[in-house]
Amino acid sequence: GQNIDQPTEMTATEGAIVQINCTYQTSGFNGLFWYQQHAGEAPTFLSYNVLDGLEEKGRFSSFLSRSKGYSYLLLKELQMKDSASYLCAVSTSSASKIIFGSGTRLSIRP
């Protein structure tokens, strides 16, 4: 079956660093996406990894290990506006659709 696991909730402090993990078991793999979703809004695209390693984009970085079925999203210099849900999503072998995890609700405290 298809399965994507990520923590339900996390809390971090403004200015700090937080790492949100994601593990997946899917029928094939064609890339992993991270999305940010604020309450009541649609998701916005953050990053895409298809090869192993770290992709850095400003304060956000995403890492992928295909052999381990593992990814993480790293957020640095946290700001209050980073409080949101972060969705891990995997494109399967057919690449016909993307499977989303349940999301990690990140709360930033001052």
Place this chain on the structure above:
Amino acid sequence: GAVVSQHPSWVICKSGTSVKIECRSLDFQATTMFWYRQFPKQSLMLMATSNEGSKATYEQGVEKDKFLINHASLTLSTLTVTSAHPEDSSFYICSAREGVRQPQHFGDGTRLSIL
């Protein structure tokens, strides 16, 4: 780039009404569009995948006759909720992608409330 426009943002209507939601890719050609629904504090639930010019592929448990999807062009897909009832009230979100290894870009969503 990669802007997806979804209309309307809000719909409030009486039970039994049919509601049409439009999803447009404004600056790219979307070979595939996706329709999701999301209940409060829950994850996205994929309803159907539509490719331009062909019939939509519905996920298990989603009624084809209830949720009509049309993808007539590379920039427009529509979802019609037929004879909507209060249990259809939800947040409906469309997304579109240009190619297989491209990310999905989401519309702003439509909040549907059926009285």
